[in-house]
């Protein structure tokens with residue numbers, strides 16, 4: 697990605713005030729095409745506000761945000777949202793729609809032909825190692841939490857959006873399921889080359905997934921850099937303290953976490969892993 701940096705999402709003096717108080721301020725940075733950009737920071741530091749400026753869920757009160765060189769606020773909002781997939785912590789699949797219908801929602805809205813939609817659903821299920829034959833016709837209540845989250849991610853990328861926004865997408869999941877989904881989103885990013893902007897509280901997750909990490913503190917972006925740069929050369933004591941305890945957990949730690957779960961949780965993890 698570093699050989700050919702094409703500016704894709706640009707924050708230029710962007711800020712958001714609520715009643716005269718800044719939620720985020722003085723955001724000046726660029727996310728490049730095909731990049732996996734991870735925003736980290738404590739609770740209330742402004743990560744979600746920053747993310748939501750990209751899909752116009754929040755309009756900046758100061759400065760501007762650009763996609764492809766055009767101001768977000770100058771896009772037709774429907775066209776903009778069609779180019780941007782969005783995944784939240786609690787994915788709400790439509791309960792009365794099957795897995796295939798949930799995934800094909802946006803292609804359907806965009807008028808893709810039935811055969812194209814069907815092929816896309818199968819291709820995507822295979823991408824995350826869920827057999828289309830076993831999963832296409834199931835309903836959300838027949839899936840584990842990890843499987844539902846995977847279907848939510850597939851729904852967000854089904855119509856081949858140029859950008860995927862992910863706001864703490866794995867934080868409600870058990871550690872093992874989480875580790876599997878982290879590997880899968882890394883693989884999706886590698887295969888499809890989608891630009892991903894990902895918010896997390898978890899520094900290990902950031903170090904594992906990011907091309908670059910942006911660290912937020914009190915509504916400001918205090919450092920941007922590659923994972924090793926942030927960890928080895930933190931810009932200040934705050935960044936240092938965030939990353940001081942973050943080491944990638946090893947298999948032994950994960951396995952011991954698994955053994956500490958109750959049998960019900962273990963069954964859910966097994967189901968998600970083997971699914």
Ligand SMILES: Nc1ncnc2c1ncn2[C@@H]1O[C@H](COP(=O)(O)OP(=O)(O)OP(=O)(O)O)[C@@H](O)[C@H]1O
Nearest residue numbers: 714718719720737738739740741742743744745746
């Ligand atoms: N609608 C709103 N009205 C007033 N203040 C808001 C509003 N939305 C967010 N804020 C404030 O803006 C700041 C940044 O919030 P934001 O949700 O972006 O933080 P965050 O880093 O995503 O937090 P968390 O990790 O807890 O989700 C917080 O102080 C929050 O209270």
